[in-house]
Amino acid sequence: MLDAAKISAVTLDLDDTLWPIWPVIERAEKVLHDWLTLHAPMTAALFSSPPALREIRTEMSHARPDLKHDMSALRRESIRLALYRAGEDPLLAAEAFEVFFAERQRVTLFEDALPALEFLSARYPLVALTNGNADLQRVGLDRFFRAHVCAREFGVGKPDPRIFHAAAGAVDVPPERVLHIGDDATLDALGALNAGMQAAWLNRGDQPWPHAQEPHVTVEHLSELVDLL
Structure with a gap:
């Protein structure tokens, strides 16, 4: 059971917790493809082939x-390799990636996200904890967070306990006094449990819990968690 009295800080996943990520990625990939069509048409053709x-x-x-924890670098270097294979200028990779990355920051929040951020940030220090490459300043949510710990900069990703401990340390709170909120049963909820934190599993899709150890609380919407706190 969730013990609200023991919560001194909250760590929060981003992608698929505050906004749906796949519509964002699909749109960003289309914008990238359109850019490549104008500036590197042979590479655009290569990118049109899913097997390739x-x-x-x-x-x-x-x-x-x-680079396995650096989504940005992996995508940029994949673009560079595609440019090289297509016989076009690999130096275009940096500009092409920035086109993708700028669009990747244009997210649409779930309806419950902003009220939950306002509630949580007024009561606890919030730390963004992510394996992804969202830029909180460009997304427009940096004002809610005291810190942002990402796999790209830390060097390991969730569910490794070390990145959870780093997030707790970013606000000088022991892990046992941290609540982690996230949508992924393994990366977020089980990872937080193994790091000694309380775990809130945000199960928007009514999925079955896949592990023996249970999270402290399961909710379908962030508003349900706010009511419990």
Whole structure:
């Protein structure tokens, strides 16, 4: 059971917790493809082939395991490899990635996200804890957070307990006094449990819980969690 009296800080996942991520990625990939069509048409044609694109991303993941927690660098270097294979200028990769990245920051919040952020940030120090590459300032939510801990900068991602402990340490709170909120049963909820935190699983899709150890609370909407706090 959730023990609200023991909560001194809250860590919060971003993608699919505060906004749906796949519509954002699909739109950003279309914007990238449109840009490539104008500036690197052979690469755009390559990007239009799902098998070729998967092969490029797989090769890049194998070639650069050091980038496995850096979504931005992996995508930028995948674009660079595609440009090279298409016989076009690999130096276009940085500009092409920025086109994608700018669009990736244009998110549409779930209806319950903003009221929950206002409530939580007024009562607890909030820390964004993510494996993704959202830029809170560009998204427009940085005012709610005391800190932002991401896998890209920390070097390991969720569900590794170390990144949860780093998030707790960012606001000088021991893990056992932190509530972590996130949508992923394994990366977020189980990861938080293994790090010694309280875990709130945001289960918007009514999915079955897949692990033996249960989260402290399961909610379908952030408003339900706000009511409990």
